Amino acid sequence: MKFDVNTIDKKWQQYWKEHKTYRTSTETTKPKFYVLDMFPYPSGAGLHVGHPLGYIGSDIVSRVKRQQGFNVLHPMGFDSFGLPAEQYAIDTGVHPSVSTAVNTKRYQEQMESLALSFDWDRAVNTSDPNYYKWTQWIITQVFESWYDQAADKARPIAELIAHLTSHGTRDLAAAQTEALDLTAEQYKAMSAKEQSDVLMNYRMAYRGVSFVNWCEALGTVLANDEVKDGRSERGNHPVVQKPMVQWKLRITAYADRLLAGLDTVDYSDGLKAQQRNWIGRSTGAQAFFDIEGTDKKLEVFTTRPDTIFGTTFMVVAPEHDLVPELTTTEQEKDIADYQAYVGARSEIDRQAETKVTGAFTGSYCINPFTMKRVPIYISEYVLKDYGTGAIMAVPSDDDRDERFANKFGIEIIDVIDKSKYPGATNKDKVGIMINSDFLNGMEVPDAIKAATDKLVEMGRGEGQVNFRIRDLLFSRQRYWGEPWPIIYDVNDIPHVVATEDLPVELPPMEDFRAESGVSPLERATEWNVTPAGRRETDTMPATAGSNWYYLRYMDPTNDKEFVAGEVVDYWQDVDLYVGGAEHAVSHILYSRLIHKFLFDLGKVPTREPYKKLLNQGMIGAPIVSIHLGIMLTEDGQRHPVWVGDHIAENTPLEVDGLGKGHLVLDESSGTRKVPLRMVEETSVDNEPSYRIYKEAIDALSADEAQDAAYFRTILQQADTFLWETDKEGKQYLELSFQMGKMSKSKYNVITPDDICARYGTDCFRMYEMFLGPIDQAKPWSVSGIDGVYRFLRRFWNLFVDDNDTLNVSNDTATKEEMKVLHTLIKKVTEDIEKLSFNTCVSAFMVAANDLSKGKGKCDKRAVLEPMVRLIAPFAPHIADELFAALGGVGSVHLAPFPEVEEKWLVEDSFTYPIAFNGKTRLTLDFPAGASKADIEAEAKAHPDVAKHLDGKTIRKVIVVPKRMVNFVVG
C-alpha cells in the first residue's frame, strides 16, 4: 500500500465515474441541498489555479452535505454563447460550435481531474438548442407580460388587452415607456398595428429607441456593464452613444422589489451595496416650471425641492426634446455649435472632462415659488437618460451647478445656513432654511417635505422616486446567441413563435462578421424569411442563457417544460452559490429579475434564486520580465545583452569575446515578458524574487508550446547573457515582476495540471484551501505546498507501518486520542459551516501532529476510521483509498460524516490566566467546576500570586469561570 498519489488519483476518479458516485437522486424523500458554482465560459486557455478556489470550496460543502444525508444537487455546465466565443471564431476561423465543443471537453476533463463532485449527467450548455429552446420560451413569456403596479407583479398581456378594451388607460397603473391617455373607444378604433404599438409601451420585453452603447469595432451594442471607462470590456474598443431601436427588458418595473429582496438574502455587505448603487433609488420630487412665452412646461426631477428658492437657472440635456423649441433665433448658432461639440465627444472624452461647458438657449422659465425668470441652458453634465433630462440648478447647494454658475456669471442665492453643522457638505442635506419665504427656519428634511407638499398643492408637481437603473438592453447584432423568437407579420406586428415551434435554431453560417449595426442573421435570408413573415434577426446577450440556468439543472432533460413544477417545488432555490465578484452586479441582478418574473407567473415557489452567495477572492500571479540592456564597449560598439534586474546603469561589464565596457539603458533597452512556468521562485532578503536559469533557456529549443515559441523570438533580440551564479554553481538571471491577474497575454497563467501531477490532486485541493480565507484576494505561490504534502504523508503514515503495510489495531483508544478526534470533528464541522476552509486544514494538521508525535503514533481504528470519513471532502482520493483498505463498503463519500460526541471534550480542569490590571502574569489550574469564590481564595493564597500582590492593595477581583482571573490592584 504505497503513497503513490498519481495512481491513487487515477484509480478513484475512474471508480467514481463508473459508479456514478455523485449522481443526484430524483427521489424527493431526503432533505435537499443545492450547491452551485457559477458556470464558466469555456475559453481556449483552460482552467487556471484561480478557478478551482471557489470550485473546491463548494465541492467540500457538497461532499459534506452528501455524507450528512442530504440529497445534494451540485451541477456544472457551460456559458457558451456570447461575444468571446464569436470573436475567437472570427480571429481563428474556427466555428464557435466547434471551439466550444473542444473547450468544453477540456474543461470537463480538468474539473474531473480536480475531483469536483459534479453530476455530469445534469450538465447544461447554453448554446445547445435543447437548452436555448427554454431560454427563448422564457423570453416569449416576458414578451407576453406587462407589469401591474397596483398588484405589484407581472401579469399576462391578455389581461391588459381586456383592460384597454373595456376602460382604455383609465385606472391603469402599469410600468410603461411613456404615459398614454386612451379611452376604450380610441383603443378599439385603432388598427392592429397601432394596437400592437400601444401594447409595446407596456410589454416586459419591448422594442424601443434609446441611446445605447455602440461599439463599432465589435459591430454591436453593449450593456452598461459590458462597458468600462468608455471602452468595451471585451477587446477594449471605443464605445459611443447612439440612438437605436433595440429589444429591452423592463427591469425598472422590478427595481423596488430587487432592492427589497436584498434584505432577505445572505450576500456580503459589499455586494449588496453594489447592487443598491446600481439600482440607485433616490427620492425627491417632480416639478413643473412654466416656460415663458409658451404654454409648455419644463419637467424636472430633484431630490432637493427645499432649495427651490435658490434655483437661479435651469439645465437640460443637449439631446432633450424641447431644445429646438427653447432655442431662440439669436442663440441658434451657440446651441448648434455646442450640440456639435457634444456629439463629437466620445464617452472617454466626457469622463476625462472636468470643466463645465454649456450654452444658453435664450429661453426662460418661471420659478413657481418666486415667480422670477430663470434662464435655460443646455449642458452635457445633465444626462438625457436620468430623471427627466432636465434639472433646476441650485448653485448654492450643488457643486456642479455652482461651477456652472461661476462660469456663466449666474446669480447664487444662499438658501441653507449650515453653520450649525460644521464640516457638512451639500450632500449631507442638513441645515436651516434661509431666504426661502415660507420655508425659512425649517431644518432641511422638514423643508423637503413642506416644499413637496406645496408643489402638490399648487398642482406643479409631486413626490417622486427615481432610479439610476435603466431598462436592460437585450438585443445584440451578433451571430453567436439565442435568436429572438419573434416573427413580424405583413403589417410589421411582432408575434412570438409558438412553444411547439421552439427552439428557433441558429442557421448554420460560415461568415458571421457583424457589419455596423446590422445583424449577420439579416444575411441568412433562407432562414429569416418564413411563410408567417420575417424573423427577428437580433440575438440575445449572453446573460439570457445564464440568468436562469440554475433552474434547468433541477430538470435538465425535460422537453415539456423549462422545469417541472414538482421538481422546482422540491429543489426550491440555491442554498449556496459560489463565484467571482466580477459578476456581483450584472449576472446576479439579472437572474434575480428573471426569478422574480417567474415567481409572478407562478413558475417558481421562491422570491429569490440564491439564498447565500460566496465570492471567492481572485488569485493573482507575478508577471515576470527579463531585462534587455545595451553594453557599450570601450571601442564604442553597442551590444544588446540580457542582464539581471538589479544591475544598474553604468555598471562596468566584462564579457568574453566583447571585452570591457559598461551598461547603458536607453530606448532600445527595456523589459520583455517571460513565461512564468520557466521561472524559479526564490526568496532574497525575505522578498520574493524570480530567476530564470540557463537550463530553462537551453530547454527552450525542444519546447513546442506556444509560449516557448514566443519566448524564443524574444530571446533573438540579444545573444549575450550576463549570467550570475547561485550557491550550487548554476547560472541564472534575476528577473523583475509585478503582481497581476492571470492572463494568457501576460504569460502568467498557472494551470492546476502540473501541480496535481506532482503533488496529487488532494494536496492541490488542500493547499488551495490552506492559502487563506476563501473570499480574500491573494497572490499565487507554491511556497508552502510542501507543508501540505508533508501533512498528507504524515496522515497516511498513521495507517501504515515502515514497510507501507496497513497497520491498524482494534485496541480501545485512549481518552486523549478520543479527545483529539472529537476536537477535530467539532472544529471541522463548525468551520465548514462558516466556509472557513483554511482553518479546517490547520485543524487536520494539528490532529495529525497530536496523533503521530509524543509517545508513539496512534494506530487505533476507533480514531483513524472516523478521521478518514472526516477528511474525505478535502482529500477525496486518499480518503477512499484508506477507507477501502480499512474494509469500508462502497465509497467513503457516501459514508456518514462523523458526529461530535461532547463527552470526550469535557475538561476536568481549566488553566486560568491570572492577570494583574489586565496583564497576564501567570497561569493556574483549577477544577472545571470550581466556584468563583474558591478560585479567588485559592489564587490569592498561591505564592506566585502573592508575589505580585506584595505591597499592593487589591481593589477588585474579577473571576470569569472558564475564562480568566483579573486582580485590580493599586
Add this chain to the structure above:
RNA sequence: GCCCGGAUGGCGGAACUGGUAGACGCGCUGGACUUAAAAUCCAGUUUCCAUUGAGGAAGUACGGGUUCGAUUCCCGUUCCGGGUACCA
C-alpha cells in the same frame, strides 16, 4: 469624490458573542540519520533587555476613547485593495 473591504512576526495566516495575541504552515537557525545530498525526524524562531535557575518590558497601521481587561467596540488619521461616478 462617494460606497464597500482591509492593515497582526521574515512570509501566508490563526484568535469563540471583549478574556493567555501570534494556532497551523512556509522560511530561517541548530541538531539527528547519511560517505554525501535529498527525504525524514527532533529542537528553536514577535521584538528588545537580561540569562546560572530565572526573569522583565513593549507589541496587532497611527492618535484618542469606553472597559477590571480591546486585534475585537466607538471617534479621528494614514496607507492599501475593490466597486462606482457630472445620477440632479
